[in-house]
Amino acid sequence: MARVRQEALSSLLSARDVRDLADRLGIRPTKTLGQNFVVDANTVRRIVRVADLAPDDVVVEVGPGLGSLTLALLEVVDRLVAVEIDPVLAAELPTTLAERARAGTSFEVVLSDALKVTELPGPAPTALVANLPYNVAVPVLLTMFQRFPTLRHGVVMVQSEVADRLVAGPGSRTYGVPSVKTAWYAVAKRAGAVPPPVFWPVPRVDSGLVAFTRREPPRTSATREQVFAVVDAAFAQRRKTLRAALAGWAGSPARAEELLRAAGVDPSARGEQLTVEDFARIAAQASRSGGLPTTP
Incomplete structure (x- = not known):
């Protein structure tokens, strides 16, 4: 399991920190960008534990927002690349990380739509850990699988119903296109539920964690x-x-x-x-x- 380095913990964002930072930046979470910020430190550390990261993992995070999960990840790994579509959030995140992340970490913020990213700076990513924007969670996940074959494992937080679809097997009522296409790339499993109150604003849906491990696609002459x-x-x-x-x-x-x-x-x-x-x-x-x- 991933181990938090007790001697050099990051200063994680509290619920008040998140709201104060959003107020200062004039940020109002929007449905268009699928913005629901995690405001609970125990939840982001739980996600990192489930991800089972090693210090030398190179993590890519999609939709870091104000940096709640990002800071928890940097307690464990030394290198992280965050992909953020919101220019205000992308501009502020380096300052937050510089002030709060533990010493010796390396991070870069890429201002981009994750669906349009074709390459990332630095070493090839080995893990994807993200609170994915719920309105585009499946296409983002499949895009990351396709474009970055070095991704060996990871955890994503998605709407609970989407989590069910991603991990469903043949014969299940939730089995469909996301299930099959995910299975082409990885073995996926449910890794826990996340209640609405840990987010701001509080969503009207439950959330779930999906952990995955890369697998070889089926042997076939077809593309x-x-x-x-x-x-x-x-x-x-x-x-x-x-x-x-x-x-x-x-x-x-x-x-x-x-x-x-x-x-x-x-x-x-x-x-x-x-x-x-x-x-x-x-x-x-x-x-x-x-x-x-x-x-x-």
Whole structure:
């Protein structure tokens, strides 16, 4: 487990610190940017413990806000890169970290939309730990997986229902596109619940922690884009059989059935019954048969 360095703790932000800092900066949390700031020190240290970081981990944090979780991370790791879309918050964060973080840490703040980041300064990141903006949590997570293959593990805080979708397995009522695409990159599991009162402003939804460990994608001759195209098509109409759901993707119901049978998948099954490996076999079969359109 990650160990806080008791001899050099950061000065974490209290609830009053967060509000005072926001007032000074004229910050009013907005739904547009998915801003809900964590104001409880025990919660951010709990997230860091769950992340199980080593001092030499290079952490990337998306949406650091005023720096509550950032400071807790810098109690454990020596290097951190924070990606912040809000220019006011991005400009203030270095000052907060310089004043409160323990000595000997290195950090950089990147002013950018996380969905547009293609590279980060310094050594390649090894861990992602973040309170993700809830309105874009899934695309941000999948983007980080795709663009930074050196990310070995991490923890993200998301809306509770989204957490359920990210970790769901085949056959679950919450199993869908986020579940399958996450499974392509990593093994994900629920790592606890987070109650609304630890945030400011207090959200109307519960939150959950999702811990992940990078895995190798399924062995397949198909590309990731080809596999994800099958996934998107299969879940576009959840109640339909795969023969019907994949008809548009394949060109016709008959062609979809042909590809499914060749891949060893029952055409009468539904997308929520398939594993990521099943989707990879379908995509590979289509690729060997002349190829089909893909989506990113």
